[in-house]
Amino acid sequence: MPANKKKHDAFARLADWLENGAQPLDEEIGESLADEAYEEENAAEKTIPSVEVKKQTPKKKKRQERHRRKRRDALTVGAYADAWWYRVTAFIVCVSLVGLLLYGVVRMPLFGNADTLADSEVASFYVTHTLEETGAVNIVTGIILDYRGFDTLGESHVLFVAVSSVLLLLSIRGEKDEQERLLESDREQRTEPDHDLVLQGGARLLLPLVLIFGIYIILNGHLSPGGGFSGGAVLGAGLILYQNAFGYDRIGKFFTYRTFRAVSVSALLFYALAKGYHFLTGANHIPGGIPEGTAGAILSGGLLLPLNIAVGCVVTCTMYALYTMFRRGAF
Amino acid sequence: MLRHVTELVNQHLDEVAALILFGVGFTMLLLDKNLIKKIIGFSMMDSGIYLFLASYGYIGGLRSAPVYTNGVTDPAAYVNPLPAGLVLTGIVVSVSVTAVMLGLTVRLYQRYHTLDMDEIAEQIRKEGK
Numbered sequence: 001m002p003a004n005k006k007k008h009d010a011f012a013r014l015a016d017w018l019e020n021g022a023q024p025l026d027e028e029i030g031e032s033l034a035d036e037a038y039e040e041e042n043a044a045e046k047t048i049p050s051v052e053v054k055k056q057t058p059k060k061k062k063r064q065e066r067h068r069r070k071r072r073d074a075l076t077v078g079a080y081a082d083a084w085w086y087r088v089t090a091f092i093v094c095v096s097l098v099g100l101l102l103y104g105v106v107r108m109p110l111f112g113n114a115d116t117l118a119d120s121e122v123a124s125f126y127v128t129h130t131l132e133e134t135g136a137v138n139i140v141t142g143i144i145l146d147y148r149g150f151d152t153l154g155e156s157h158v159l160f161v162a163v164s165s166v167l168l169l170l171s172i173r174g175e176k177d178e179q180e181r182l183l184e185s186d187r188e189q190r191t192e193p194d195h196d197l198v199l200q201g202g203a204r205l206l207l208p209l210v211l212i213f214g215i216y217i218i219l220n221g222h223l224s225p226g227g228g229f230s231g232g233a234v235l236g237a238g239l240i241l242y243q244n245a246f247g248y249d250r251i252g253k254f255f256t257y258r259t260f261r262a263v264s265v266s267a268l269l270f271y272a273l274a275k276g277y278h279f280l281t282g283a284n285h286i287p288g289g290i291p292e293g294t295a296g297a298i299l300s301g302g303l304l305l306p307l308n309i310a311v312g313c314v315v316t317c318t319m320y321a322l323y324t325m326f327r328r329g330a331f
Numbered sequence: 332m333l334r335h336v337t338e339l340v341n342q343h344l345d346e347v348a349a350l351i352l353f354g355v356g357f358t359m360l361l362l363d364k365n366l367i368k369k370i371i372g373f374s375m376m377d378s379g380i381y382l383f384l385a386s387y388g389y390i391g392g393l394r395s396a397p398v399y400t401n402g403v404t405d406p407a408a409y410v411n412p413l414p415a416g417l418v419l420t421g422i423v424v425s426v427s428v429t430a431v432m433l434g435l436t437v438r439l440y441q442r443y444h445t446l447d448m449d450e451i452a453e454q455i456r457k458e459g460k
Binding site for chain 1: 339343351361386389396397405409413416427428430433438
């Protein structure tokens with residue numbers, strides 16, 4: 001049994017990878033050249049009684065060899081991307097798919113045709129009932145935070161899970177990777193715009209506007225076009241601009257990993273509790289029992305405004321966290 | 332015949348543009364070996380679908396965006412609000428998926444020092460599968 005048998009067990013390799021991180025490339029290749037799969041298979045063959053080996057005609061052996069190579073090639077996904085038959089087939093598949101879809105699409109109702117879609121029962125139901133049932137002036141907000149509030153809860157969690165998995169993926173590092181990371185951060189310190197006057201001046205001018213606009217979109221989400229998702233994206237962009245212009249130290253004073261964790265987790269928890277309350281009160285509509293106010297006022301629509309704020313917090317944190325993690329490799 | 336086809340395409344300009352965007356993204360996904368470009372192709376496919384859905388929410392005539400004005404609750408006064416909600420959901424999910432794909436790509440690059448899928452496959456093979 002070869003000593004490096006362990007290396008061929010996928011789980012053992014994964015555990016090894018998690019423990020020690022990625023090895024430098026040449027080392028790894030050197031290691032793997034020493035115990036190439038090929039050799040091992042040959043070694044396995046040698047254990048077969050020699051009589052049997054002798055029985056095999058050279059032709060048969062050749063065929064076996066070819067078969068083995070084919071199987072090995074089939075294991076490596078993507079290695080055929082250069083082959084002409086792959087490119088031709090892919091091209092034909094793409095062209096015929098688009099052609100088929102085009103053929104179907106030109107038979108669909110005309111663009112902007114009132115007769116086909118306005119009569120759709122679901123759409124007219126929403127337009128007729130959203131105002132009285134949810135108190136939202138913006139119909140889309142009424143739909144996504146009230147009628148489909150549970151779906152939006154899942155959506156916010158999808159964002160959070162994405163950030164968590166990226167954080168997990170980027171923080172798997174071994175000792176050798178650590179050196180590489182230091183090199184990277186050194187390089188970044190040299191290339192990062194340090195006190196860039198144009199950037200800082202532009203940021204000073206733009207940032208208040210961007211942040212106020214983002215907050216306006218979130219707070220006014222149930223009254224005008226917008227809502228938690230779009231406003232959160234604007235706020236996140238503002239934070240990214242701040243980080244680029246003034247550096248990590250300045251933004252670290254008010255937005256760190258702990259802030260990110262606290263804000264997004266409490267926002268998600270609040271959403272989940274509101275949704276649980278909604279289930280407890282009969283799962284009809286989110287505002288159950290909460291004064292709705294007059295439609296059109298900023299404090300109206302029951303839970304729509306708090307939910308928009310919660311979603312906005314989650315999206316802001318997600319945008320900023322994703323950017324920072326991809327830029328620095330860590331939060 | 333040709334005139335017929337041009338007429339059809341002219342009538343469905345939005346959908347055709349969306350489909351071409353989708354097709355370009357799909358071709359990129361299949362034919363490009365660079366992982367980052369595959370992700371870009373994937374995002375382009377997403378955009379094509381969103382454009383398609385959103386264009387079907389539009390209804391011509393004197394209809395306003397789906398925000399109540401002057402308390403009118405007549406369905407004939409507004410465009411279809413449903414595709415907007417659906418596309419919003421789709422965009423959020425595609426942002427998450429793109430982030431995870433990019434994270435995986437960063438890991439692959441850190442381990443294999445290349446973005447070429449063929450080379451990565453080659454190295455995996457050399458490692459001893």
